[in-house]
Amino acid sequence: MQVKDIEIDQNLRELTQHRTVVLPIACYETAINQNIQGYIPLHWHDEFQFVFIKKGEAVFQINEDSIVVREGDGLFINSGSLHMAEDRNQSNCIYTCLNVSPHFVLSQELYTRYVLPYIQATNLSYLYIDAIAAWGKPVLAAIEEIKKSILQKAPYYEMDITIQLTFIWKNIIMNGFPLEYDQTAMVKNQRMKQMINWIHQHYTEKVLLEDIARAGQLSRSECCRYFKQHLKTTPLRYVIHYRIQQSLSLLQQADSNVTEVAYQVGFNSTSYFIDKFRSVMNMTPLVYKRYKMGDCY
Structure with a gap:
C-alpha cells in the first residue's frame, strides 16, 4: 500500500484511517x-x-x-x-x-x-x-x-x-530517557496550537500578522519566532501554504474553476494563487485539477 495523497482536516489532523479490518x-x-x-x-x-x-x-x-x-x-x-x-x-x-x-x-x-x-x-x-x-x-x-x-x-x-x-x-x-513535564513547554505548545487554529478558522479572510500574534497572546516578533522555531517558516508563509492545501479538495470538484477556488481560500488575485500554487506543488492548479480528474474517471 502506498499513500500518495494524505488527506488532512482544518486542524492538520490526518484523516487516513490507520487500521486493518480488525485492528487499530x-x-x-x-x-x-x-x-x-x-x-x-x-x-x-x-x-x-x-x-x-x-x-x-x-x-x-x-x-x-x-x-x-x-x-x-x-x-x-x-x-x-x-x-x-x-x-x-x-x-x-x-x-x-x-x-x-x-x-x-x-x-x-x-x-x-x-x-x-x-x-x-x-x-x-x-x-x-x-x-x-x-x-x-x-x-x-x-x-x-x-x-x-x-x-x-x-x-x-x-x-x-x-x-x-x-x-x-x-x-x-x-532505552529512552527520563521523561520531563515542562510547564513552559506546555504553554508554548498551547500558544502555537491557538495561533494555528486561528489561521485555520480565518484563512479565507484577510489575515494580518497582528491577528495571528493576538491569537497566541504574543507580540509580532514573538509570533514570528514561534513559527520559525516550531514550523521552520513565517506566519504569513504558513497561511499561504495552508490556503493552497485547502484548495486541493476544491480543485477536485468537477464544476470548480481556478479563479473561484483562489478567492474561496483567501487569495485576492488569481495570478498570485497560480504562482504560489506552482511554487508549492510544482504544477499549476489547472494541471493538478486535470490530474485528479484523471484519477477519478
Whole structure:
C-alpha cells in the first residue's frame, strides 16, 4: 500500500484511517517523492508512528526539530506531534510506516502506567531508532514482522502482532530517557496550537500578522519566532501554504474553476494563487485539477 495523497482536516489532523479490518493499526510502505506534493505535508494524528527507512534518506520535521533519518535506521513519532517529511539529496527515499493506536499497544490495565506518561511527556515528541544500537535493530525487525503478518494473515496473526508491539514498546521505554513535564513547554505548545487554529478558522479572510500574534497572546516578533522555531517558516508563509492545501479538495470538484477556488481560500488575485500554487506543488492548479480528474474517471 502506498499513500500518495494524505488527506488532512482544518486542524492538520490526518484523516487516513490507520487500521486493518480488525485492528487499530496500519503498516505500509511510503515513497516520499510519489506523494502528490512531492513530500509528506505537515500533519498529526493520535496514533504512534514508527518509521523504518528502507532506501535513501529523509528529513523529518517534528514539532520544532529537524532530523535526518538514514537508510537502515528508524524513528518513533509520538501521538499528537506535528510532523512532515522530505526526501534528502534526491535519494528516492522509501520507508515502512507503522501507525498504531496508543490504546492498542498495551492492555487498559497497563496503559495508565506504561503508555500515557510517554504521550504526555514534553521531551518525547520523537525518538531516533539507530540500527547500530543493541535495542534498535530488533525494534526495526519487529516493524517488518508486523508488516509481514498483515500481508500474509497467517492463523493467529493478530496475536503475533500484539506480541511484536509489546516487544517494540518495551524496548522504546527501556532505552529512552527520563521523561520531563515542562510547564513552559506546555504553554508554548498551547500558544502555537491557538495561533494555528486561528489561521485555520480565518484563512479565507484577510489575515494580518497582528491577528495571528493576538491569537497566541504574543507580540509580532514573538509570533514570528514561534513559527520559525516550531514550523521552520513565517506566519504569513504558513497561511499561504495552508490556503493552497485547502484548495486541493476544491480543485477536485468537477464544476470548480481556478479563479473561484483562489478567492474561496483567501487569495485576492488569481495570478498570485497560480504562482504560489506552482511554487508549492510544482504544477499549476489547472494541471493538478486535470490530474485528479484523471484519477477519478
